[in-house]
Amino acid sequence: xxxxxxxxEARLQRILPTVRKPGRYTGGExxxxxxxxxxxxxxxxxxxxxxxxxxxxxxxxxxLYEILNQREDTLAERVFAPWIDMExxxxxxxxxxxxxxxxxxxxxxxxxxxxxxxxxxxxxxLNVLDxxxxxxxxxxxxxxxxxxxxxxxxxxxxxxxxxFIDAFVIGEGEEVISEIVETxxxxxxxxxxxxxxxxxxxxxxxxxxxxxxxxxxxDDGTLAGVNKRFEAAAQPILKRIVPELPPPPTNLxxxxxxxxxxRIPIEIMRGCTRGCRFCxxxxxxxxxxxxxxxxxxxxxxxGVASTGFEEIGLLSLSSSDYTHILELxxxxxxxxxxxxxxxxxxxxxxxxxxVDLMDQIKDERRSGFTLAPxxxxxxxxxxxxxxxxxxxxxxxxxxxxxxGWPTLKxxxxxxxxxETLEDVQAIIDLCKAVLKEGRKAIGRRAKLHxxxxxxxxxxxxxxxxxxxxxxENILAKQELLKSQLRGKGLKLTWTDPDETMVEAxxxxxxxxxxxxxxxxxxxxxxFDAWKDQHDYQAWMDAFDKVGLDPDFYTHxxxxxxxxxxxxHISTSVRKQFMAQDFARSQESETIEDCRHSCYACGxxxxxxxxxxxxxxxxxxxxxxxxxxxxSELIQLAVPSSDA
Amino acid sequence: xxxxxxxxxxxxxxxxxxxxRAEFAKTEAMRFTxxxxxxxxxxxxxxxxxxxxxxxxxxxxxxxxxxxxxxxLGMTSQVEIIDFWLSGETYDLDQIHSLILSSQPPGIDIxxxxxxxxxxxxxxxxxxxxxxxVIVLDQEPLLNQKVAxxxxxxxxIRQRRNKSYDLRPLILELSTVHGQSQSxxxxxxxxxxxxxxxxxxxxxxxxxxxxxxxxxxxxxFK
Numbered sequence: 001x002x003x004x005x006x007x008x009e010a011r012l013q014r015i016l017p018t019v020r021k022p023g024r025y026t027g028g029e030x031x032x033x034x035x036x037x038x039x040x041x042x043x044x045x046x047x048x049x050x051x052x053x054x055x056x057x058x059x060x061x062x063x064l065y066e067i068l069n070q071r072e073d074t075l076a077e078r079v080f081a082p083w084i085d086m087e088x089x090x091x092x093x094x095x096x097x098x099x100x101x102x103x104x105x106x107x108x109x110x111x112x113x114x115x116x117x118x119x120x121x122x123x124x125x126l127n128v129l130d131x132x133x134x135x136x137x138x139x140x141x142x143x144x145x146x147x148x149x150x151x152x153x154x155x156x157x158x159x160x161x162x163x164f165i166d167a168f169v170i171g172e173g174e175e176v177i178s179e180i181v182e183t184x185x186x187x188x189x190x191x192x193x194x195x196x197x198x199x200x201x202x203x204x205x206x207x208x209x210x211x212x213x214x215x216x217x218x219d220d221g222t223l224a225g226v227n228k229r230f231e232a233a234a235q236p237i238l239k240r241i242v243p244e245l246p247p248p249p250t251n252l253x254x255x256x257x258x259x260x261x262x263r264i265p266i267e268i269m270r271g272c273t274r275g276c277r278f279c280x281x282x283x284x285x286x287x288x289x290x291x292x293x294x295x296x297x298x299x300x301x302x303g304v305a306s307t308g309f310e311e312i313g314l315l316s317l318s319s320s321d322y323t324h325i326l327e328l329x330x331x332x333x334x335x336x337x338x339x340x341x342x343x344x345x346x347x348x349x350x351x352x353x354x355v356d357l358m359d360q361i362k363d364e365r366r367s368g369f370t371l372a373p374x375x376x377x378x379x380x381x382x383x384x385x386x387x388x389x390x391x392x393x394x395x396x397x398x399x400x401x402x403x404g405w406p407t408l409k410x411x412x413x414x415x416x417x418x419e420t421l422e423d424v425q426a427i428i429d430l431c432k433a434v435l436k437e438g439r440k441a442i443g444r445r446a447k448l449h450x451x452x453x454x455x456x457x458x459x460x461x462x463x464x465x466x467x468x469x470x471x472e473n474i475l476a477k478q479e480l481l482k483s484q485l486r487g488k489g490l491k492l493t494w495t496d497p498d499e500t501m502v503e504a505x506x507x508x509x510x511x512x513x514x515x516x517x518x519x520x521x522x523x524x525x526x527f528d529a530w531k532d533q534h535d536y537q538a539w540m541d542a543f544d545k546v547g548l549d550p551d552f553y554t555h556x557x558x559x560x561x562x563x564x565x566x567x568h569i570s571t572s573v574r575k576q577f578m579a580q581d582f583a584r585s586q587e588s589e590t591i592e593d594c595r596h597s598c599y600a601c602g603x604x605x606x607x608x609x610x611x612x613x614x615x616x617x618x619x620x621x622x623x624x625x626x627x628x629x630x631s632e633l634i635q636l637a638v639p640s641s642d643a
Numbered sequence: 644x645x646x647x648x649x650x651x652x653x654x655x656x657x658x659x660x661x662x663x664r665a666e667f668a669k670t671e672a673m674r675f676t677x678x679x680x681x682x683x684x685x686x687x688x689x690x691x692x693x694x695x696x697x698x699x700x701x702x703x704x705x706x707x708x709x710x711x712x713x714x715x716l717g718m719t720s721q722v723e724i725i726d727f728w729l730s731g732e733t734y735d736l737d738q739i740h741s742l743i744l745s746s747q748p749p750g751i752d753i754x755x756x757x758x759x760x761x762x763x764x765x766x767x768x769x770x771x772x773x774x775x776x777v778i779v780l781d782q783e784p785l786l787n788q789k790v791a792x793x794x795x796x797x798x799x800i801r802q803r804r805n806k807s808y809d810l811r812p813l814i815l816e817l818s819t820v821h822g823q824s825q826s827x828x829x830x831x832x833x834x835x836x837x838x839x840x841x842x843x844x845x846x847x848x849x850x851x852x853x854x855x856x857x858x859x860x861x862x863x864f865k
Contacts, residue, residue: 014780016675017717017853023675030748178661254687254748258674262683307748308687338692340698367703 008103017083024052026166030254033102035075042181044068045099045109047079049124054079055126059259061115064177072179072367077101081124090131097131106132110148116152121527126521138166143194155565156284157459160509160517162210167201168468170208171239174246175382179204191245204231206240215511223563236570243610245289263311264303268296272317273595273620277385277585284571286603288620293328308594311342312484320349321616329360337362350388356397369400372411376426382588397434401441408448414477415455415469424477428484435489449491458507458545459566462581468504468554471497499537501527504554516542574602595620656805661729663759666754669720673750678713692746693713697728709766726766738824770833776842777827778856786819791849801849813839
């Protein structure tokens with residue numbers, strides 16, 4: 001593609017009327033930040049490699065947009081992937097991908113920050129680079145190309161994307177993004193080589209520059225070792241955290257067009273203490289850090305005044321576990337009831353108290369209530385460490401229906417290797433029993449929506465050694481669900497097993513898989529997360545071409561002693577802890593909420609200094625004693641670098 | 644978004660307090676904002692302004708807003724009109740004007756506000772026609788002849804969304820203007836159930852709508 005910036009805006013005039021939902025491509029919305037291109041030292045393009053509708057709902061992007069634009073010497077602009085029709089228009093007319101704010105060609109920016117929250121964005125990332133006219137491979141880029149960095153939950157295993165990204169940010173970006181900008185500025189002032197830029201960036205804590213490491217493999221295809229090629233690079237690379245959550249962004253861009261979430265997203269807490277063994281987010285976002293009730297209420301007020309959004313999302317991985325949840329709900333109700341705002345409090349525990357909470361929030365719309373039992377038999381609940389009784393589910397459901405929510409949405413997960421058809425049958429039976437409760441309460445108006453996803457074993461979780469279920473098994477389980485979860489009041493949604501497979505290969509992929517990502521993209525794979533777009537055959541062809549066996553990544557039982565491709569990336573949760581918890585899973589042993597009893601996962605000793613500076617209830621972890629005096633807890637835990 | 648609940652309000656909540664009519668331009672920034680999304684933009688504008696917009700009652704409360712006539716995607720307008728209802732406190736017109744002016748997003752350019760009798764008919768029912776100015780970006784040497792022959796036709800049968808209809812009676816006026824650039828002026832019917840769309844006229848003239856810029860210049864009331 002051409003990389004010179006033509007007069008993009010004028011050429012768009014004739015193209016936009018011909019594509020679907022052109023409001024995605026114009027920019028110019030309320031609260032967008034436009035700075036003088038010539039007056040800043042550093043220009044960052046924040047890239048979400050899917051369409052505007054999804055990207056504008058991504059909180060990480062909003063956070064970085066605000067932080068970067070608050071710097072006087074820096075501008076940040078937004079870039080999204082064009083939909084198929086707009087991509088064709090770009091290619092047919094030779095228009096490079098541009099930023100929404102000032103319509104500069106993406107290649108003209110100094111730094112691209114790519115958001116990779118999930119693996120099915122990988123092929124789109126390559127496509128975005130190609131549309132921008134930037135070489136796909138890091139090794140082919142020179143001083144005239146932007147620095148390409150990526151972060152987000154998927155990058156806790158960066159290896160399948162290692163040749164395409166110059167540097168990965170591991171963990172939370174709020175602080176490290178400025179350090180990267182400043183390091184970049186220092187490098188640019190000295191006008192030295194790209195290699196020296198990468199070496200400088202690699203010395204920032206939490207930054208992984210893959211080209212400074214090399215890997216070698218055993219004959220059976222497993223990883224034999226990872227070696228640094230640059231002395232000052234870290235190994236392991238420890239994720240970044242912010243010890244105290246900074247104020248949430250409130251001056252959010254207000255889209256002209258409908259997007260996935262039209263809301264003010266406010267994280268009430270980050271991290272989770274529940275320890276569900278399948279949950280990647282729950283493991284990689286530790287420790288729990290909470291915002292205060294006052295801060296949250298202030299943020300809602302500011303957000304409403306600056307955006308006018310009709311919906312507030314109070315976000316966390318487990319809202320019920322927020323220490324001051326009752327106070328929060330009361331304060332929100334006092335301040336905002338009667339103002340026609342829809343307030344959502346997702347991820348509530350399955351207990352009747354949750355219905356009280358939602359009731360108090362007085363959300364006018366009462367369209368649906370969502371709970372996530374995940375499994376329906378005792379056996380599966382113990383394996384995944386989500387102990388919720390069937391009685392709790394039924395009691396909670398009864399309350400939900402009788403207090404005015406006609407629709408209950410239940411999330412389940414199938415596909416654990418020890419799950420049988422009986423366990424799946426139990427999901428069906430539970431759904432029917434729940435709907436029956438609803439009918440008793442409100443008659444035929446009662447609806448039940450079962451969202452059944454498929455388990456993907458994730459890196460950095462106790463299930464990182466577990467095989468994925470076979471496609472045949474998944475299909476049989478889904479057939480059972482489809483044949484029985486039908487009829488009036490019942491709705492079933494499920495994940496396409498082909499899409500699950502793509503996610504499963506990439507989640508636990510190694511460096512060799514990068515060539516498969518590249519080939520899949522060459523074979524036409526993109527928008528892998530879109531049911532109507534993803535192209536399984538392109539992936540099979542890619543594996544074939546590269547000569548790798550997809551089942552090696554998904555269906556193999558890994559030994560706990562195996563060196564894993566992401567072991568040199570540390571979330572601070574020790575590998576030994578995960579192995580213990582994996583063993584507990586196999587013994588059907590559960591562990592309780594670690595707010596009540598610390599299991600020494602490794603987070604606290606790793607971040608002991610940060611904890612010491614932020615004592616008290618804002619963290620979910622126990623307090624640590626003042627410097628100098630080692631507490632029992634710290635002695636109990638082993639250093640995190642056993643990877 | 645259209646309200647059907649005026650009666651419910653009379654039974655339940657206090658009667659409609661204030662109905663305000665605002666005239667605004669929909670400018671370039673919102674050219675690709677749909678009719679539905681424009682409603683949403685106004686709801687958010689009023690929420691930012693801190694004005695207590697009235698909502699319908701029932702399971703799914705809707706803000707009480709009425710736009711006069713939908714403007715097709717891709718067009719700008721000098722003359723959009725919206726009615727909104729406020730409940731609770733009373734405000735004077737200047738207060739309302741300054742609050743909404745300071746809350747308007749890019750793409751909405753508020754011109755005037757006035758009070759309207761709350762019992763007067765829905766805004767949509769009062770519009771009879773709309774006028775448009777179309778700038779033709781590529782020179783059309785035969786434009787005058789094309790316009791003349793279109794006007795001479797007794798009927799112009801066109802297909803839209805798999806339905807065939809006669810465009811001709813919906814064209815009330817059509818003329819060419821030759822200034823610095825070539826342009827067309829048209830007045831099209833805008834009654835419920837018989838609305839003429841400017842891009843349909845352009846297609847009948849064999850002009851690609853994307854090679855034009857269309858702006859609504861006037862709404863004609865009954």
